[in-house]
Amino acid sequence: MQTNFTLAQLADPDIANSEKILRSCVHCGFCTATCPTYVLLGDELDSPRGRIYLIKDMLEGGKAATAEVALHIDRCLSCLACMTTCPSGVDYMHLVDHARAHIHETYRRPALDRLTRAGVAAVLPYPARFRAALLGAFFARPFRGLFSFIPGLSRLAAMLDLMPPKIRTRGLERPAVFPADGERRVRVALLRGCVQSVLDPRINEAAVRLLTRNGVEVVLAEGEGCCGALVHHMGRTDASLYAARRNVDAWIREIERDGLDAILVTTSGCGTTLKDYGFMLRNDAAYAEKAARVSALAKDVSEYLEALDVCPPLPPSNLKVAYHAACSLQHGQQVTTAPKALLARAGFEVREPAEAHLCCGSAGTYNMLQPDISRRLRDRKVANLTATGADVVAAGNLGCLVQIGGRIDLPVVHTIQLLDWAYGGPRPDELGG
Ligand code: SF4
Numbered sequence: 001m002q003t004n005f006t007l008a009q010l011a012d013p014d015i016a017n018s019e020k021i022l023r024s025c026v027h028c029g030f031c032t033a034t035c036p037t038y039v040l041l042g043d044e045l046d047s048p049r050g051r052i053y054l055i056k057d058m059l060e061g062g063k064a065a066t067a068e069v070a071l072h073i074d075r076c077l078s079c080l081a082c083m084t085t086c087p088s089g090v091d092y093m094h095l096v097d098h099a100r101a102h103i104h105e106t107y108r109r110p111a112l113d114r115l116t117r118a119g120v121a122a123v124l125p126y127p128a129r130f131r132a133a134l135l136g137a138f139f140a141r142p143f144r145g146l147f148s149f150i151p152g153l154s155r156l157a158a159m160l161d162l163m164p165p166k167i168r169t170r171g172l173e174r175p176a177v178f179p180a181d182g183e184r185r186v187r188v189a190l191l192r193g194c195v196q197s198v199l200d201p202r203i204n205e206a207a208v209r210l211l212t213r214n215g216v217e218v219v220l221a222e223g224e225g226c227c228g229a230l231v232h233h234m235g236r237t238d239a240s241l242y243a244a245r246r247n248v249d250a251w252i253r254e255i256e257r258d259g260l261d262a263i264l265v266t267t268s269g270c271g272t273t274l275k276d277y278g279f280m281l282r283n284d285a286a287y288a289e290k291a292a293r294v295s296a297l298a299k300d301v302s303e304y305l306e307a308l309d310v311c312p313p314l315p316p317s318n319l320k321v322a323y324h325a326a327c328s329l330q331h332g333q334q335v336t337t338a339p340k341a342l343l344a345r346a347g348f349e350v351r352e353p354a355e356a357h358l359c360c361g362s363a364g365t366y367n368m369l370q371p372d373i374s375r376r377l378r379d380r381k382v383a384n385l386t387a388t389g390a391d392v393v394a395a396g397n398l399g400c401l402v403q404i405g406g407r408i409d410l411p412v413v414h415t416i417q418l419l420d421w422a423y424g425g426p427r428p429d430e431l432g433g
């Protein structure tokens with residue numbers, strides 16, 4: 001794609017990077033076929049190619065974002081299916097991240113939209129605030145039906161839909177070290193994060209059990225917190241870079257104290273962001289090298305277990321598992337085979353749904369901010385997963401578990417919970433007695 005940025009514009013490293021990305025797009029349109037919003041809405045402006053044109057026009061003209069640009073960029077799930085499909089290797093992720101930041105800086109959203117986004121950014125990344133909000137939501141839930149009929153409050157209704165049926169007791173929220181059982185083979189950090197530590201602490205507990213049983217010492221680092229993905233995808237650059245720097249500092253301290261073989265993540269949406277810290281902080285002289293080091297160590301837990309080769313083959317069980325590939329894992333990190341291979345080796349019969357490449361509509365805060373499109377994608381995903389005839393659904397991302405679990409008539413668990421159970425841990429509650 002031809003571009004016409006001025007030399008003065010190209011002096012901005014973000015513009016220079018976006019220009020390089022724009023020039024790599026050859027307008028072929030292959031990406032439209034796998035874009036969930038284009039598949040649903042059929043509008044070129046809701047396809048990757050259409051969004052690329054909108055972004056080019058906005059950045060090249062040095063313009064403030066318009067309501068039209070914000071509408072179509074907001075509808076993008078950042079699922080990155082387009083990157084998997086693109087034959088030219090267009091780095092759509094960094095282009096749309098730049099566009100979101102530009103929109104946040106230059107576009108004044110309607111008041112209710114501003115309020116909702118500010119509320120999400122102020123609550124979700126902080127476990128104590130989020131836990132308090134869940135308590136409030138518990139009392140508001142009976143009025144959910146009413147909210148869905150009041151114009152402007154459909155997002156609130158969507159948020160209440162995502163509430164878990166019960167609020168769990170505190171999990172692995174504090175810094176800690178879990179020694180390896182027997183001789184220590186390696187030492188890793190595990191991201192505690194934010195939302196997952198409140199909504200389902202059992203996921204990281206399962207990871208700690210499985211890892212320590214296999215000679216891995218697991219550290220929950222002091223000072224680490226939300227990875228920054230939630231605010232990053234809302235274009236709030238300052239907040240996401242603050243989170244990234246804080247986490248880089250926390251893990252560099254651990255590396256210098258006793259070394260780290262990897263930084264593991266059980267929520268693939270966060271994993272994609274950790275792997276991007278090197279890029280996010282590339283222009284920060286004080287952090288660029290440290291952030292690149294952290295990104296190089298970041299691994300999805302399934303990716304790491306597969307490479308560590310500690311899960312031996314087990315006899316087949318009669319449990320059929322529909323594996324839901326989270327977009328952040330399959331498109332964002334290109335981790336596609338490890339979770340399925342691990343489940344199969346643990347004796348489960350792995351089934352894959354039709355349209356496995358399509359997003360379930362969760363996408364970070366998307367299911368709260370774009371509830372209508374999100375629901376349509378969820379229902380399509382639920383139908384495809386149900387059609388596999390499986391007994392249970394497994395996925396590697398909390399957002400997908402909440403999104404799908406709220407609708408499907410099957411137990412939905414994290415892949416690591418099934419692996420932990422197969423290799424000696426407790427049976428996940430969802431599977432009953
Ligand atoms: S597939 Fe790639 S090169 Fe083709 S239009 Fe889409 S982003 Fe551009």
Ligand code: SF4
Nearest residue numbers: 035076077079080082
């Ligand atoms: S990230 Fe997903 S929703 Fe956005 S343009 Fe690409 S395929 Fe479409």
